[in-house]
């Protein structure tokens with residue numbers, strides 16, 4: 566188990582990590598999410614004793630990383646896949662690590678096979694692609710057969726087959742009871758891999774919950790609808806959602822039940838608080854043709870955007886619309902980047 570208690574890291578006037586407390590338990594893949602600059606890498610570095618907390622602590626099964634007798638046997642980590650000696654072969658790189666941690670050479674052969682690197686084991690790692698380097702980093706993490714695994718952006722640079730491979734690997738490692746802690750910016754990937762989430766923003770804890778609960782609490786499903794008479798349809802549905810006559814409200818107690826409204830997103834409308842059937846009936850009743858009508862389920866990406874909106878240091882121009890705000894809000898200008906402060 567990893568136990569962070571009031572973990573704080575300051576670099577001069579920058580507070581990178583601000584009083585973070587959470588536990589990461591075995592048997593789960595725990596996703597570690599947060600906008601750029603949220604403090605994820607700093608937190609992971611402190612877990613591995615590569616940075617020292619200004620205040621608080623982070624313990625690995627009750628012990629600071631620096632005091633572990635055989636660290637690689639307790640914790641395996643992939644932080645920066647390219648941070649290896651490029652002149653060494655993959656096998657030599659792993660043999661060096663193994664020797665300094667009292668791990669037999671036979672284990673090097675095993676992890677090379679597990680990560681699909683056997684055929685390139687005698688090639689210099691300087692010539693490795695990013696995907697091969699990621700696999701080598703994962704081989705190094707697995708070397709000591711550790712109970713705890715930390716992966717910082719492990720699918721970076723991997724092709725679809727590689728992504729599927731690491732997803733399966735992480736889920737298998739967790740199924741064996743190991744603690745798997747993984748950071749990623751790819752929400753669709755995290756939704757498929759992580760069963761628990763720790764979400765941080767500006768160094769502070771935003772959420773510590775199961776992935777399913779995170780999505781259902783923070784994200785709203787909606788109906789996506791297109792029509793050649795979009796303004797007329799918008800007015801019709803606005804009336805239906807606004808005055809409570811929307812006959813087909815979701816009504817299932819989930820986030821989809823929380824707010825009703827109609828927003829314009831490019832060539833389509835997003836309607837909340839009505840089912841697709843109710844939207845279709847209303848349009849038919851008014852003689853409005855529809856070119857598209859679809860229920861869009863709540864997603865991790867939408868939930869994440871909603872929850873981290875206040876904590877995102879810099880937001881791109883197009884992101885406001887994706888967060889359900891309309892351009893009319895006047896918060897975003899084309900091609901500009903603006904600071905969003907909480």
Ligand SMILES: Nc1ncnc2c1ncn2[C@@H]1O[C@H](COP(=O)(O)OP(=O)(O)OP(=O)(O)O)[C@@H](O)[C@H]1O
Pocket residue numbers: 576579580581599600601602603604605606607608
């Ligand atoms: N060595 C350092 N010296 C000064 N400031 C630092 C240092 N390392 C990180 N920071 C600052 O601390 C904050 C958190 O950075 P960190 O790299 O931990 O965030 P992150 O969540 O991993 O971001 P990203 O998703 O972009 O990798 C940022 O404001 C960053 O500029």
